[in-house]
Amino acid sequence: MAGESNAKERLVRTASTLMYVRGYNSVGVAEICSAAGVNKGSFYHFFDSKEALAAEALERSWAWMRSTIHERSLEDPAKGGLDAIEEYGVRLADELAQREAESGGVPGCVFGNFAVELSTQNENVRALVSARFDEMVDSASLAIVRSIELGEISPATDVDQAAHDVITLMEGLMVLAKARRDPDLLRELGPTMRRLLT
Template sequence: MGRTSDARERILTAATDLFSLRSYGSIGVAEICAQAGVPKGSFYHFFESKQALALEIIDLQWGSQRGRWQRVLDGDGSLVGRLKELFAFTVEVQNLSLSEAGVVCGCIFGNLNLELSAGDDPMRERLRAIFDEQVHMIRRSIEAAQALGDVPAIDARGAAKSIVAQIEGTVMFAKLFNDPGQLDELWANSLRLLMVSEAQEV
């Protein structure tokens, strides 16, 4: 059993691992506690319910990813170069999953969204807010590039939404086929959405 001081962190780590690899509905509090090595009472000391735990994991995961997205999208260089780095990060995450867990885990936000699309409003609302924020971040970068004349006068919001959808959809295929190679077409397709060429990367 873990020390009281680290029990909460152990629960978060165990649940994140389980939610990344299996469906949310198939995982119970008892299994989370068993993997974390803590008694069930510890779980309810820190979390009101499995949903409360899942909401915190969603926030922690996006907090970490948001920082990476912001650093990339607000960085130096052309929009094309920055987006290419963002896509490389997506591939890196899936390759790491395959290397460490033996399977492509996909995107925890996308996985939960697909499973909970017909219910669980608090989690669905939180996931919707995350995807809206992703679209906004990319849209802002596209609009900034348009102001500089680096990107054609396309529908920035529509392009940003399509790029986020493409990332999620291609990651889903990578998970389905357990093959990060499914992500190879992601970059070229996004360039077509922006109506630019890779030569504009620099």
């Protein structure tokens, strides 16, 4: 039934945006339904709970993030490893600036946001976010390996540690960018990782 799947799709898309910009706890099911143009009865036909919708919204955000940001930077085999990390930071900064232009605030990282807001409250969401961080680290490790292969950095570099450093630094910059309302902080990711690795 096309109408049904379309309603579900609208709910996931709307929740993904609202929860990203405003936070999970600040957005209610009624508001999501209203913004998506779906009645509340239909909501519970598709989802057992707000948490279940959040889990799908997180998956949606990750699919978007991977194809739009990761595959065009960290995972792009045509880019040198250090350049790819720099591109990753620049794309994230551009994305934050775009969101700021649309919403008036800097929403940070959707995964970091869920981690901070829900890790002590909801074990299921915490585990989902933690698994996404693992995938981000895997993505960064592709850039680190290319960097070693190209002789940009020492072959003795600890790939796992360096990839973890990329994601840790990115998340820290996201928190500061959000607090300072300064998307450009993400542009530091490339230069700082370059100093760390070379």
